[in-house]
Amino acid sequence: MTSGAEILASVLLLIGLAFTLLGSVGLVRFPDFYTRMHAPTKATTLGVSSMALAAVLVIPGGIVAVLMKALTIIAFLFLTAPIGAHMMARAARSGGIAPCEETRIDEMPTEPVGEDDGGHPAG
Amino acid sequence: MRYPAYNAVLALVWMALNHGFTIGDFLIGYTLGMLILYVHQAFWSERVRIVRPGTALRLMGVFLWEVVKANVQVARIVLDPRVPITPAFIAIPLTLKDDFTITTLANMITLTPGTLTVDIAKDRSALYVHCLSTDDVEAVRAQIKRDFERPLDEAIRCSPL
Numbered sequence A: 001m002t003s004g005a006e007i008l009a010s011v012l013l014l015i016g017l018a019f020t021l022l023g024s025v026g027l028v029r030f031p032d033f034y035t036r037m038h039a040p041t042k043a044t045t046l047g048v049s050s051m052a053l054a055a056v057l058v059i060p061g062g063i064v065a066v067l068m069k070a071l072t073i074i075a076f077l078f079l080t081a082p083i084g085a086h087m088m089a090r091a092a093r094s095g096g097i098a099p100c101e102e103t104r105i106d107e108m109p110t111e112p113v114g115e116d117d118g119g120h121p122a123g
Numbered sequence B: 001m002r003y004p005a006y007n008a009v010l011a012l013v014w015m016a017l018n019h020g021f022t023i024g025d026f027l028i029g030y031t032l033g034m035l036i037l038y039v040h041q042a043f044w045s046e047r048v049r050i051v052r053p054g055t056a057l058r059l060m061g062v063f064l065w066e067v068v069k070a071n072v073q074v075a076r077i078v079l080d081p082r083v084p085i086t087p088a089f090i091a092i093p094l095t096l097k098d099d100f101t102i103t104t105l106a107n108m109i110t111l112t113p114g115t116l117t118v119d120i121a122k123d124r125s126a127l128y129v130h131c132l133s134t135d136d137v138e139a140v141r142a143q144i145k146r147d148f149e150r151p152l153d154e155a156i157r158c159s160p161l
Helices: A003-030 A031-058 A063-094 B004-018 B023-043 B053-079 B098-112 B137-155
Strands: B046-049 B088-092 B115-120 B127-129 B156-160
Touching: A003 A031, A003 B053, A031 A063, A031 B004, A031 B053, A031 B098, A031 B115, A031 B127, A063 B004, A063 B098, B004 B023, B046 B098, B053 B098, B053 B115, B053 B137, B088 B137, B098 B115, B098 B127, B098 B156, B127 B137, B137 B156
Parallel strands: none
Antiparallel strands: B046 B156, B088 B127, B115 B127
16 A cells, blocks of 8 residues: 555655765766866755655654754755865865866956955854 | 844744644744754854845746746756857846845756856955856846846845944
8 A cells, every 4th residue: 555645755765866866866967076066056955855854754753853954954954065065175276277178258256355354253 | 042033933833744733843843943053053144034024935936937937948948959059158247235035046046957157256346147148248147137136135134233
């Protein structure tokens, strides 16, 4: 017997799988470091989110408890993924890794612009 | 005790991770939260208030929809046998002034597939964003400012501590 919840969970798993797979394929196919950064960071957020939601539907132990856990996982993912991507991209840029030649527009100055305000002093 | 709202959120996270939804769990979470907030005090530079919850909620909705939409666009590019991309580094001039709102905007840009925040101008006049593929730089700029920056600016007020 397959229940509706199991079918829905399978669909969500497949969606998550598809986006994660596409992210990996993008990683291989894209031409340079910066374009490659795009594939895995985004695919993971949507992919892992759907997988976490699929888990909510099938893991026993109270749907509210598991849902809260899944939502926490998704929230942390959305908080941490962009920071990792940002740090890698920034490091690559200041390390002088050249973008691919299809990159025609570059509005980013090579030298830092303006005065560094050093951020706000701590509390 | 200085940030009851943040502390309550931390207590909720504790409850979610710990599978417990009683008053007692909340109190344990709240106490642990106080400890965490105390340790992190040195990093806090501004007080953040949501002044227009409606705008904030709509922004979240627009954001989630953009994430899904853009994921599909990137998937299309990945699957296209020619990989038709024209990447670009573009500058997004900033109207936002505060740490919190700028950080949120930068993260939203990164989480929306197809755009990735690379850096911020040292004087905070602009964010530098890498676009996976765009023919119309002005459109990307306008869309980010209209969909993300303006609602953020309207919904959230920051003041120094």
